[in-house]
Amino acid sequence: MTPILRIVLFINFVNALSLIALILNIYHYGKHFGLSDFQTSFLFAIYALSQFIAAPIIGKLSDRFGRKPLLIISLAGTVIANLVVGTASNSIVLFAARFLDGITGGNISVAQAIITDITKPQERARAFGLFGASLGIGFIVGPLISYFTTQISLGAPFLASSLFATIALILTIWTLPETLKEPAPRTDRIFDWDLMKKMLSGFSIPGVGALLMVTFLTGTTFGMFTFGFQAYFLKVLDRDLPSFDLLFFSFGVFGALMQTKGIKLLTKKFSATQIMFMGLFFRGACFILMPVIPNVIYFVMVSLIFSIFNSLIQPMISNLISLNSKPSEQGMTAGLNAAYLSISTGLGPVIAALLVDKNTIETAERVARQTGSAVSMQSYASYGYPLYVAGICAFGVLLLAIRTQRQYNRFNV
Template sequence: MNRYFWITALIAFINSLSFTILIPIIYLYGKQFELSDLQTSLLFSIYSISQFFATPVIGKLSDRFGRKPLLIISLAGTAIANIIAGTAPTAAILFFGRFLDGITGGNVSVAQAIISDITTPENRAKGFGIYGAALGLGFVLGPATSLLAQQISLGAGFVVSGLVAFVALIMTIFLLPETLKNKAEKAHNIFDIGLGNLIKGLFMPKINILLITNFFIGTTFTIFTYAFQPYFLKVLGQNSQTLTLMFLWFGLVGVIMQTWGVSILTRKFNLAKILFLGLFIRSLSFILMPVWQNLIYFVAVCALFSLFNSLVQPMVNALISLNAEPQQQGTALGLNASYLSIANGVGPVIAAMLVNQSNPITYGYPLYLAGMLTFLVLFLAIATQQIYTPKN
């Protein structure tokens, strides 16, 4: 791995730090504006749905104009949007900030395309594993930073997130070179900006199955991530500080697995089998979480979950990258991020529709649903593995 890879990984870490500062506080911050559970779920969804439309455009443009300028635009959007959200006087301004962050939020897919540009096919899974570990480290320090920011206010967490994204922006401008060697052909008309790829992606050989699989992976995961917070707060009787510590625990365990675990497992098993293992443990964990309303039990199941869950996304990213042509890396990974975004928009709404605020026990229902649906995703992945498993 050359130094530009490590610069990219560092930028990914800082970007992840910016994002994960928000995860423990979005639900509670929405409650400060007297939003219902369903309305609060829309704070998650508006970001994800706007990102769904923006990400393939950013991925397409990064194939055409280069990775660096698109990463700069995306990080700038994140910095501005989070400062707007953190200082929002009304719920409408808060929703606008979330929308702006989503519509410019293609930095993940662009960073993944950079990883594809500067790694060989043989090192691609390892590269995405290290990249995932950088993101995971953000999941460790992000909640810790959030915990400190919460001592001021929940809105301060958004402002700090924006400032962290600004640091990543400065690093991109001054430290990261352009990594795209062969740019895609220029557009034939002003409407050729990648939105058509949202449909075309479903007809791309091998890539289409992975996109569909990852859509369902994302949907089940965000059903969990939204339901987890009110379940932890209202059913287990915890507070925002212990909630933040739980996210820190998830990140710490994820870093360990993505740093050492991926490297060890990829030497012994192919990518598809590692993906199956991660999905199986994820689905089992979701179903076990609400079985017993006990904090120690819940934390133990979450430890098992976070250890193997961290295998899933790096394997999907690597499989998509290995099955895409070199000139389509940004487009394919942009599509992946885009379908994952719409999944992130669907999941919280499904979870919110299943719960009843006056009956806290219902906050466990989305967890059961997420587990059952993840088992179905596992069966889909197993049934289609011969289609997308790279020959090399």
């Protein structure tokens, strides 16, 4: 493993810490500021919308001006945004910080472009597997950091993420060389309509558009999962936050093992396209099975199977996108992929919040407070709806990926 790849993997690890801090704590953090479930879902959405606009622009700028300067800007935004979230005094500041994090959120797309710069096509599946594994390691370390830092304050996990982002920023400034060998041709305008058209019509890009659609739809289902999963685990199964942290810790362990060892073994027998299909199938099945039986042991077992196969999807999509992109457009297409993934992941929680029977839950909780009784499990049953719908949609994504494979499956890798 080269020193450059190590730095890139650490940057992705930092991204994972920021993501896990959000997933594990934003529900309770939003409640701390008096936000409803639906309002809390917009903390995902505002980040997603701003990153959707910014990530392709940052990716294109990195094609022209180099990876390093744009990565520095993106990491600086992560440092500041997490610091502001961790010290926020009201919900307005909280939303503003999430917007800042999104508008400078080009870390992933630029990091993926660096991987493309430094690897040969036949090596990229493994490199992107390691890239995904660094995210998995973040899912191992993140829950542990969250568990210990929340003993200090609700905002402490975000401050810890800011600290790690600061370390990544320093490493980037002092040790990361520029990897872009051939800058894209200079144009009169960076923020031109051609880029906006590609953002709005990225699904029609030859060889890449179908993969971007798969990214968008898988991101939407994952966003629905992140909202429904936590509420279902805490409310329906009546578990506590330490148990939730422990479950996510297990996700990280299984996901990292799959991406470091499993992908290496799978690529010897299957193509990247086949591995992606496998991940999509098991993701859909697990989403549907999770809420079938309201038992914590059953739920954990299905969730662990999900974590294993879910870890296959994005590395394979990133690999296929890089293989179908021109050398001068690697940053731009990686940026589009990150943008579609971001906005769809933010859209998912909003859709999930609309599926939940808010009135029944609020009425049951109000009666429980007045009478001093416990809320029945049945009152929280609608928290399982997002998981069912996410599963059905995941199978739809699989069918789409199979039907469009001729557009992107030009490489037997």
